[in-house]
Amino acid sequence: MIPGNKLLELAYQLFSRIKDTDFEYIYKGGFSQKMSKKILALAESNVKKSVDRTAMRNRIYFIMIEGLQNVTKHQDNDTDSYEEEGMFAIQKNKDKYYVTTGNVINKDNELILRPKLEQINLLDKTQLKKVYKDILLNSELSEKGGAGLGLVEMARKSGNRLLYNFEPVDKDKSFFYFRTEIPNNASNDSSIPSINDEKSVNDIKEVEGRLNNENIVINFNGKFTRDNILSFLSIIKGHMTTTKSSKKVYNIMVEMLQNISKHTNDIEGDRKNRGIFFLSKKEDQLILTSGNYMQNSHVEYLKNKLKETNNKSLKELHKSYNDVLMDFATPDAQKTGLGFIDIRIKSEKQLNYNFKKIDDEVTFFALQTSIYTDD
Amino acid sequence: MEPLIIQATEDTPEVYFNPEESIFKFSKSSLPENAIEFYRPILSWLKAYQSEANETTIFDFDIEYLNTASSKQIFEVIMLINGISETSDVTVRWHYDVIDEDMLGLGTRFSHLVKVNFEFVEYENDDLDI
CATH class of the missing domain: 3.30.565.10 (Histidine kinase-like ATPase, C-terminal domain)
Incomplete structure (x- = not known):
């Protein structure tokens, strides 16, 4: 069973505690x-x-x-x-x-x-x-x-x-x-x-x-937004001493935060850019959890990408990474799912995720991974 | 050929390409959400450089953090550098922090996908005040 399910649920609870503005x-x-x-x-x-x-x-x-x-x-x-x-x-x-x-x-x-x-x-x-x-x-x-x-x-x-x-x-x-x-x-x-x-x-x-x-x-x-993401990243940098695992955490965070921004950019009104991110510790692991709205119309595509990525072995993931690099017809990495592949390779873990339909327009998407800390 | 010099910002790298000084260098971090736009002028410059390249060219990649959107663009850069290696004696020097196995991994990945010669340069970063 996925260990992070409780946190995925908590992401939604905390997220919906406050208004979108x-x-x-x-x-x-x-x-x-x-x-x-x-x-x-x-x-x-x-x-x-x-x-x-x-x-x-x-x-x-x-x-x-x-x-x-x-x-x-x-x-x-x-x-x-x-x-x-x-x-x-x-x-x-x-x-x-x-x-x-x-x-x-x-x-x-x-x-x-x-x-x-x-x-x-x-x-x-x-x-x-x-x-x-x-x-x-x-x-x-x-x-x-x-x-x-x-x-x-x-x-x-x-x-x-x-x-x-x-x-x-x-x-x-x-x-x-x-x-x-x-x-x-x-x-x-x-x-x-x-x-x-x-x-x-x-x-x-x-x-x-x-x-x-x-x-x-x-x-x-x-x-x-871009500014908030950069300020947030700079806090994380300040929070950690430079270790192998902190580099990984930082890199994965970049992907997760930019994922939130990407998924919420085309949403209208107060829900635009709206998300949540938290970092938690559990024994020798740091857990990264994100949650955000996304348009219902993108959900199926994303679900398939996640399933596909989770089902791959590490070797297959490396091959997929190279395939994306070599795919010159699609220059925009954001459209390739490279972020998920990258997180999977860096964390060497399955991605935990959850989709919760909110209304006719949007779904709440929560994503989670973790890193073993080396200090 | 006119040098290409781009100052670093919080989420884009410093680019210093100067054929006269024989310096071709990327440094700092590359994390822009829209990487395509940032790398477009760099790719154009490299295309132009290919026809009037120096006898030898060393490209230094000294990048601290890289998002996946950038890694795709950096690979396009490396493909062009690979092309330049037909007219110039080219080396890619890939710098990485000794604790950053993912950065080393990415450089290794790139090196396996192209013909151009890669050198890996390890450094130790004891600067905790990042």
Whole structure:
């Protein structure tokens, strides 16, 4: 039986969780400065596409940068190890952007942070402005460089309460979720709108929990345009040390991501370019799963290509690869199924896949392969 | 003959073909979704070069990442290089990262499909900051 079936199903569940106009991008792992930059690049390229107003964009950038810096700053690791697990998520729906960070902190820090957050959340916009000025003028900075200025600024820029949750890890440590909601239409009203704090934080915790269950380290759910694909690939590069298997993973990812783009390019409206991709770990394997819409009219052809490719021995695959190269009448490799052949050769595994008909126009196509890691 | 120089972008390689300096080189990564369009001027240039080729020509392929759309186009390039080897003493130098068995595999595949001479050059990439 195909081992990845659960993940193919999960691909659809996560994919259909959000609307076609929205996006969701979640990263879990180490947060070096280099990594933060790359994460930011992908987040930025998504925000740029979906926000027209510069002021709004800058507000979102500010909150993302501040959030990422908080993770690296608060990341309480004695060894300064790169592997320290944290979380960053940016999500967008019709009304709002959501930036969420998560990281492990010491209980001592929780005791300092909690009252600061509580205090900030009691203030309205005018009071926040005053507190901001006060801190700027006369605060002595705390050891870690945080006088709460960043938090106050985030509250001001978002125009919303700061959402947070401390999940106990053990007796000394907590996992600190920190979430900011940024409304698409900021009002001039000085009051802070009330949000259902618990529900908002639980939403992201719920998704994160599902990713955790399957050991998913990175999940991108949205539009697979050229820019997004390139930013995404650069994150993957930053995520991995250069090893035999990471080269393979990268190469296969290129094919899978471009496959999404190819299959979704001729779809009309909001569904154009819409897909999902995630990377998960299982024992000594890295599993790559993609999912996307495709036109119903292409399904039969693709099914046959996949069957044909899966039924071939490695030797036959090599021969097919050469045949495609020598087929000068078809210069466009995208029309030849070379991508599938290539993935099969590199992974030396059968391709797992699933088709799920959505309506008269499109089908959801999920594809999966895996690579043994050598480190 | 005018050299052909194309700057690299995030998803297309750097191309430096200069007969006067005897340098013919591909470097960086080739990942464009529309590879045909990118390789069209390169193929035209090589066709023109065949009739006025240098006595010897060494083509360096020093490519880090290659998608399948590009691998099909690179093979077209190699077919033309194969043609050039009728009028010039041609070598293809295929560079590959020591840990990248797939890149070595692709070069080997190409070399088996044409007559032109291939040399394989292994390098060690200790630059983790990619």
